[in-house]
Amino acid sequence: MSTVPPPRAPLTRVFIGLWDGMNFIRRLTLNLLFFGLLLLIALVVLVAMFGRGSRPAPLLERTTLVLAPEGALVEQYRTDPFMRALAESGGGGVGEVQLRDVLRALEAAKTDDRIERVLLRTDRLTFSGYAAMREVADAIGEVRAAGKQVVAFGEYFGQQQYLLAAQADEVYLDPEGGMMLEGLSGYRQYYREALEDKLGVDVHLFKVGEYKSAAEPYILDGASPESKEADLYWMNDIWQRHIADIARVRGTTPEALNAGIATLPQGIAAAQGDLAQYALAQKFVDGLKTREEVEQLLVERGVADEDAEGGFRQVSMRNFLAHVTPAGAAAERRAQVAVVVAEGGITGGDQPPGTIGGESTSALLREAREDEHVKSVVLRVDSGGGEVFASEQIRREVDALKAAGKPVVVSMGDVAASGGYWISMNADRIYADASTITGSIGIFALVPTFPRTLEKIGVRTDGVGTTPYAGAFDLTRELQPEAGQAIQAIIDRGYRNFIGKVADARGRSADDIDQVARGRVWSGTQALERGLVDELGGLRTAIAKAAELGGLEPDRFRVRYVEKSATPFGRLLSGFIASRAGGLLVGHSDLARTLLARAVPRAEQDLRLLESVMTPQPGRPVKAVAYCFCEL
Incomplete structure (x- = not known):
């Protein structure tokens, strides 16, 4: 004898129907994501097995090396290869450039007969510190000493970026751009009142050394006399060296540069507020030219190439490095x-x-x-x-x-x-x-x-x-x-x-x-x-x-x-994205753009x-x- 279940109340049937509907949507969404992931993995495997990534174009005679690093100058990438490949495929930079890569490119450019000159764009390089900048500046100077012409162009130069541009034979600035030297500063926020008086947080500091000032912002309202004394001592040393480095390559003296800084407001006023004209009057730059005018200059001095950006025969740092054999790789690789x-x-x-x-x-x-x-x-x-x-x-x-x-x-x-x-x-x-x-x-x-x-x-x-x-x-x-x-x-x-x-x-x-x-x-x-x-x-x-x-x-x-090496799957994904097929798949993806790597x-x-x-x-x-x- 079968028992027929009692009929459910109308309200109960509504809730059960909603629950079943939600379960269906959940299973459908998970299945779509699962099959989408399977499809992506299949594409990766196919490209890895049969696909071929883009090969660098042949490096021709009389080529201009375009050195235009963008982002922070770092010792090693902070992002993994997959994220960097994704960022580049999305049309943006990875936000960082390795010091070793810049140095290797400049070292190779010195002796590569196919490189006729170097075009420097340093105004998009984020300042990291003076030691790394000075090492790059020395490498640029060696390229110039090897007889290769170096031309620098920028829309705006910071005083740190300018150290690199100053190494060039010719420095050009956009007529609507600007550049000035102002000196070093070291200011930071102090939180004692906010923490102790406003929030009631008592911060207890234990230290040795009257100059150990790293934790002062949490217990003071301003820098201690010892902190100011020590900071000004080493900062003055670094700044005077920076001025001397610039003066040496620009044919002037540190005294003249310091005098210009001392009369900075008057100098800008004399240029009627035009920072480009001010930079020209201070002899920071050799001329005011737009990007198009600099590119035309390189067309006239080099080899015209209608298919290249700017119309002159060129190679980017990344593509140039693909032609460069690592130092010592051909001899005694085991040492x-x-x-x-x-x-x-x-x-x-x-x-x-x-x-x-x-x-x-x-x-x-x-x-x-x-x-x-x-x-x-x-x-x-x-x-x-x-x-x-x-x-x-x-x-x-x-x-x-x-x-x-x-x-x-x-x-x-x-x-x-x-x-x-x-x-x-x-x-x-x-x-x-x-x-x-x-x-x-x-x-x-x-x-x-x-x-x-x-x-x-x-x-x-x-x-x-x-x-x-x-x-x-x-x-x-x-x-x-x-x-x-x-x-x-x-x-x-x-x-x-x-x-x-x-x-x-x-x-x-x-x-x-x-x-x-x-x-x-x-x-x-x-x-x-x-x-x-x-x-x-x-x-x-x-x-x-x-x-x-x-x-x-x-x-x-x-x-x-x-x-640290990337995981095998990570290398597979980065290789896929770097390939032509991968680039077409994610190059214009909104999702890819949201995942672009950022320097910390x-x-x-x-x-x-x-x-x-x-x-x-x-x-x-x-x-x-x-x-x-x-x-x-």
Whole structure:
């Protein structure tokens, strides 16, 4: 005997119908996404198996190399190959250009008979630091010295970008553009009133060294006298060198340039507010021309090409590098100088490119140590520092390389300060550019507590503990003086450890190092005078020294960057997007445009670093930090 279920109420039937409809839409959406992904994977596999990516056009005689880097000048890409390929297919830049690529292109252009001249567009290059800019400027000067004409054009030049343009035989500026020198500054925001008075956050600072000013914005309303004294000292050194570098190639004197800056308002007024005319009157540029006029000039001097943008025979840096064989690849490929890049803030664990990880960067150094083909290592450092423990992990790997008989040479980039110096100090040789920012030997800890903040919204913390110090580091409670004493003891010990390690590495006494430490920042030249670095020089000089220490003959070794490799699937996807088929598929996709890679601003890195070091860990009530907010 069957039982017939009772009829459902009308309202129940409505809800059940809606639920069934939603389930159907959900399953349909998931199935469409699934089959779409399968189709994309199938296309990738087909292109990988049968497709052919675009090959660079043949490089002809009398070609102009167009060097027009856009975005930030970085030591290594912060984005993965897939995202870069997607960005380029979408018609935009990747927001960053590698220093090594710019240097390699200029090095090759010096001796390549097919390159007749170089067109420089530096006004779209984001300033990163003076050390990297000076190295590129030197490379441009070498191209010019090799007899290749260099023409620079820009719509607007910043005073840092102008250092590169000034190296050219001829510098042209758009008639509606502008350029001026104004000097260096270092201003930042101070949050004490906002945090303490407005929000009720009490920030407790523990440090050693009167010049260790990185955490001052959280406890003061303005820069301390010691901070202003130290900052102005190294900034003046870098600025005067910048002025001297420009004066040397522009046929003037630093005194004349400084005089022009001193009368900047009067000079602009005399040009009736026309910044292009002002730049011409100051002899910063050789003429005012539009882009079309510069292109016509290159047509007349070079070879006309109606199919090329601008009408003259040219090759972009990217396509030119496709024709360039890596240095040393044809001779003794098995003998290598490995380059490991340490760029960004130093934090614990496994970190992506653009950030230094205690474990991930150590793993790269370990890979170089275990590779029998690597004879020596260059550690390229561009970092304001970070966590002390992570820095120590990397320093130990440098020591392990030396113990394995592989010389280590440090090449300091724009910044190698605080923790950046910690990971550098044990190298066999330390090179810095004259305008590198380094030093800042000191550590600190920040402990914010929020009981007053919580009280503002009616929340209070109370309870019990089994000992007087159980819960002493709870950020929702007031920091007990005894707990503060313990934290200061940790920081004092960390500072003694820091200067002791520097003393051992540099063959000096701890007292000697303390005199030049205490958190004070130095330029590369000032650091050389104080024995913190061994020589002045850039990345290329450091690589040559590493090869020499490794017993390798000049031009008979390969330079290999040891970096994290993309996953096989990631390489497959990036190869697909770089192909013609992939470009057609995503080149005009709105989705692709929304996924364009963006460089991470330094300010965001600093904030993420602070967030990381304030996160408590078991057994570590406070993280010791060796960091320097000293980038320009």
